[in-house]
Amino acid sequence: MRSMQIINWGEPLELRELETPVPKGAEILVRVEACGVCHSDLHIRSGFFNLGKGNTFSMEERGVFTPFTMGHEPVGTVIATGQSCDEYLVGKSFVIYPWISCEKCEPCLNGFTQVCDTPKIIGTRVHGAYSDYVIVPNKKYLFDYSGIDMNLACTLACSGLTTFSALRKIKPEFLGARDSVLIIGAGGLGLTAICLLKSMSKARIIVSDISEEHRHIAKELGANHCIDPGDDKSSENVQAFAHHASGTGIAATLDLVGLPETMKFGLLALRKGGHHVHIGLFGGAHTISLPPLAFRMLKISGSYVGSLIEFKELIDLVKSGIKLPIPIIERPLMDASAALDDLESGNVTGRIVLKP
Numbered sequence: 001m002r003s004m005q006i007i008n009w010g011e012p013l014e015l016r017e018l019e020t021p022v023p024k025g026a027e028i029l030v031r032v033e034a035c036g037v038c039h040s041d042l043h044i045r046s047g048f049f050n051l052g053k054g055n056t057f058s059m060e061e062r063g064v065f066t067p068f069t070m071g072h073e074p075v076g077t078v079i080a081t082g083q084s085c086d087e088y089l090v091g092k093s094f095v096i097y098p099w100i101s102c103e104k105c106e107p108c109l110n111g112f113t114q115v116c117d118t119p120k121i122i123g124t125r126v127h128g129a130y131s132d133y134v135i136v137p138n139k140k141y142l143f144d145y146s147g148i149d150m151n152l153a154c155t156l157a158c159s160g161l162t163t164f165s166a167l168r169k170i171k172p173e174f175l176g177a178r179d180s181v182l183i184i185g186a187g188g189l190g191l192t193a194i195c196l197l198k199s200m201s202k203a204r205i206i207v208s209d210i211s212e213e214h215r216h217i218a219k220e221l222g223a224n225h226c227i228d229p230g231d232d233k234s235s236e237n238v239q240a241f242a243h244h245a246s247g248t249g250i251a252a253t254l255d256l257v258g259l260p261e262t263m264k265f266g267l268l269a270l271r272k273g274g275h276h277v278h279i280g281l282f283g284g285a286h287t288i289s290l291p292p293l294a295f296r297m298l299k300i301s302g303s304y305v306g307s308l309i310e311f312k313e314l315i316d317l318v319k320s321g322i323k324l325p326i327p328i329i330e331r332p333l334m335d336a337s338a339a340l341d342d343l344e345s346g347n348v349t350g351r352i353v354l355k356p
């Protein structure tokens with residue numbers, strides 16, 4: 001099989017011809033048909049995450065070493081199954097839930113697979129789908145996506161699931177038309193969040209992004225108001241919109257960027273009792289004044305991908321007909337490095353999908 005691999009951290013991916021794996025036991029061999037490119041792949045390629053104040057967390061500290069194949073948003077067709085897996089799956093195409101866990105610890109047994117301390121995630125811990133074949137350990141990670149476009153289906157495995165799980169944390173069904181939600185960052189995740197939130201809540205949607213093009217698309221997808229955080233009056237602008245026509249302010253912020261500046265902006269924007277959800281992995285560190293956390297009764301949550309149960313709910317929601325018109329850019333697998341470079345330079349609107 002052909003895989004685009006990290007050979008040296010921080011350097012362009014290289015094509016490697018490897019032996020195609022043979023599925024054993026409950027395993028399944030999938031021929032990859034599409035794999036989304038995720039912003040977190042930039043951090044994985046660099047070999048570390050920025051913790052701020054000069055501190056980093058390396059992939060090797062996570063137990064991941066080169067050569068390594070990324071790719072955690074796969075769709076593909078089952079080619080072969082191990083001895084203890086049903087053969088009827090062969091020839092069928094599925095979207096793969098990549099956030100695979102140990103299946104033995106308490107969180108795993110209670111369905112919170114992404115909380116597991118010993119994960120075996122496809123594309124971030126074990127070899128992923130920047131390749132023409134990938135191994136899936138069990139059929140329960142395969143999801144039928146009939147009725148959903150293949151390129152959109154693959155992006156559900158990370159960008160869709162990440163935004164869905166983050167939105168569930170703010171209980172959007174309990175927000176009314178006078179409440180506002182601020183979405184910080186209108187890249188692939190932010191645009192998905194707008195579409196999902198519209199189907200899950202009546203709340204006003206305010207989007208903050210430095211790119212005029214991203215703001216324009218956010219508006220087209222249904223954002224009620226867009227602001228440029230580089231504008232000196234951006235904070236007043238957010239509050240004016242959130243309070244106009246008896247508006248009750250910002251009930252929740254979703255930070256899909258994850259910089260010290262975006263966290264500061266999100267926390268300051270919240271009304272009393274508001275909920276800030278931190279999702280983006282851009283990196284850094286932010287100091288928080290403690291008394292206002294109590295006075296203003298704020299809640300801060302971290303949100304990382306989503307559970308197997310949430311993935312099923314998301315697929316069902318998308319199958320029910322909600323529209324996710326996220327711009328998708330198809331590129332050949334061999335362009336994986338260039339695709340990552342474009343993503344890093346901020347020149348991508350929507351989501352890139354690699355085709356082997």
Ligand SMILES: [Zn+2]
Nearest residue numbers: 038040158159
């Ligand atoms: Zn991802």
Ligand SMILES: [Zn+2]
Nearest residue numbers: 102105108116
């Ligand atoms: Zn576990």
